Amino acid sequence: MSLAETLAPLDVSPEKREVLTLNHTYLMPNRVEAWAGAGVPLVIGRREGYRFWDLDGHELQDLHLNGGTYNLGHRHPEIVAALREGVETLDVGNHHFPSEARGRLAERLAALTPGDLHYSVFTPSGSEANDVAIKSARHATGRRKIVSLEAGYHGASGLSGAAGDDANAVYFRSAFPDEFLKVPFGDLDAVEKALSGREVAAVLIEPVPATFGFPIPEDDYLPGLRALCDRYETLLIADEVQTGLGRTGRLWAVETFGIQPDILISGKGLGGGLYPIGVAVLSRRVGEWLHERGWGYVSTFGGSELGCFVALRALELCAAEATARHVAELSTALADGLADIRSRHPFLCEVRQKGLVVGLGFDDPNGGLMMSAALYPTGLWAMFAGFDRRYLQWKTGLLADRAYLDEALGKLETAVKRVAG
Numbered sequence: 001m002s003l004a005e006t007l008a009p010l011d012v013s014p015e016k017r018e019v020l021t022l023n024h025t026y027l028m029p030n031r032v033e034a035w036a037g038a039g040v041p042l043v044i045g046r047r048e049g050y051r052f053w054d055l056d057g058h059e060l061q062d063l064h065l066n067g068g069t070y071n072l073g074h075r076h077p078e079i080v081a082a083l084r085e086g087v088e089t090l091d092v093g094n095h096h097f098p099s100e101a102r103g104r105l106a107e108r109l110a111a112l113t114p115g116d117l118h119y120s121v122f123t124p125s126g127s128e129a130n131d132v133a134i135k136s137a138r139h140a141t142g143r144r145k146i147v148s149l150e151a152g153y154h155g156a157s158g159l160s161g162a163a164g165d166d167a168n169a170v171y172f173r174s175a176f177p178d179e180f181l182k183v184p185f186g187d188l189d190a191v192e193k194a195l196s197g198r199e200v201a202a203v204l205i206e207p208v209p210a211t212f213g214f215p216i217p218e219d220d221y222l223p224g225l226r227a228l229c230d231r232y233e234t235l236l237i238a239d240e241v242q243t244g245l246g247r248t249g250r251l252w253a254v255e256t257f258g259i260q261p262d263i264l265i266s267g268k269g270l271g272g273g274l275y276p277i278g279v280a281v282l283s284r285r286v287g288e289w290l291h292e293r294g295w296g297y298v299s300t301f302g303g304s305e306l307g308c309f310v311a312l313r314a315l316e317l318c319a320a321e322a323t324a325r326h327v328a329e330l331s332t333a334l335a336d337g338l339a340d341i342r343s344r345h346p347f348l349c350e351v352r353q354k355g356l357v358v359g360l361g362f363d364d365p366n367g368g369l370m371m372s373a374a375l376y377p378t379g380l381w382a383m384f385a386g387f388d389r390r391y392l393q394w395k396t397g398l399l400a401d402r403a404y405l406d407e408a409l410g411k412l413e414t415a416v417k418r419v420a421g
C-alpha cells in the first residue's frame, strides 16, 4: 500500500502530510506506515510540561515520556535556563582533557549512587553506556560471557543490542548466542545454571524490565541475583535508564529493592530532555582500568561539557527531597485511582506498580496495543510494552500534579470502556 493510501482514511492536514512524506521518503518508511496503519499518525509539534501537541493541534498528555526522558517534563524551565546559561560559556568541550562540568557531575553521581559506585564514564546514549559496562566487566573479570534477561532491553548498539533485543540482533547478524546468554525473568535457578561454569563476566538487568511491561520482581529476586553473582564472582550491572532518577520512589531502583550493583547505568532523563547523555557508574574495582588505560574508552560527544552542565541540574531536581515526597504522594493517588478503575472494569486485569513505574495488564493478548490506540483520540499518549503487548507502560512524570493525574485516569477509564465494550 502506498503512503497516500495508508493516510487516506485519516484526517491529516497538508502540513503534516508533508512531514510524513519527508520521513517516509528519507528516514523511516516502515515506521511511518506502521503508525499510520495503527491510526496514530502522530507528528509532535509544540511541547511543554507533561503535554505535547500534534502538528494538527491535537493535545496529548504525555504518559510515555519517551521512557523517562521527560521525567521532569518537556522543556522544564530550570533545565532550559541551565542550557541557556551553559551555552554562554561552554560547548561540547574536548574529550581528551579534564573539564570542570564533567568533574562536577561525576562527583555528584558518586555521592548519589549507592555503596562503592565511584567512577563515571559518560557516553552519548544509554546503549553506549551499556557497551562500556560490558567491556569494563569483561576486563575486570577476564571473562567474556554476559547473562541478561529475556525480558530486557539495553539499547541498539553492538554489545547492548546483543545483550537485549534478540530479534534485531539476529536480523542484523549481530547476535552472539554463545557469549550473550538469556535467562527468563524471575528464574534464579536459570541464573545459577548459567553462572556455575564461572565463565560469566556480568549479569545485566533492568531492575524492572520496561519493554516487558514492568513486571515487579518478587522481594527475594534481586537480592538472590546479587548473592549468586557474589558466589560465582560475577559482576552485577543495573541498567537504570528507565527505572532510575526517582521513578520508583528512591533515586535508584537498586535502593528501592535493597541491592548494590557493581555498575549502574543511567541515561534518558539524565539530560533533562534537552541534551543527550548516558553514564556508566563503575565501582572502584571495576573502574581500575581508568588508572591504566586513559584512552580505553573515548567518545567525542560522551560527556559533552554542555550536556554535563544540564545533567547536573536535572540530577539535582530528581534527587531533591521535595521531589521524593511528591512522588510518594502521587504514587499513592495513582494506586488508588487505578484500583478504582480496575474494580469497575475487569478488562484492566493487572496493575504492576513500584512508585511511578507502572505496567497495566489487559485481558487480551494485544490489550496494551489496543489501549495505546484507544487512548490517542482521548488526548493521551502511552506506549504498549513491545515485548508483551498485553501490557501498557504508564509513565507519570515526577512533577505531575493531582489534577493532571485525575485527567489522565479519566481518559484511561474512557479508553478501557471503549476497548472492552
Ligand SMILES: Cc1ncc(COP(=O)(O)O)c(C=O)c1O
Binding pocket: 067, 124, 125, 126, 127, 128, 130, 153, 154, 155, 156, 206, 210, 239, 240, 241, 242, 267, 268, 278
Ligand atoms: C532500559 C534501557 N536501557 C538502555 C536503553 C538505550 O538507551 P538509548 O536509546 O539512549 O541508547 C533504553 C532505551 O530505551 C532503555 O529503555
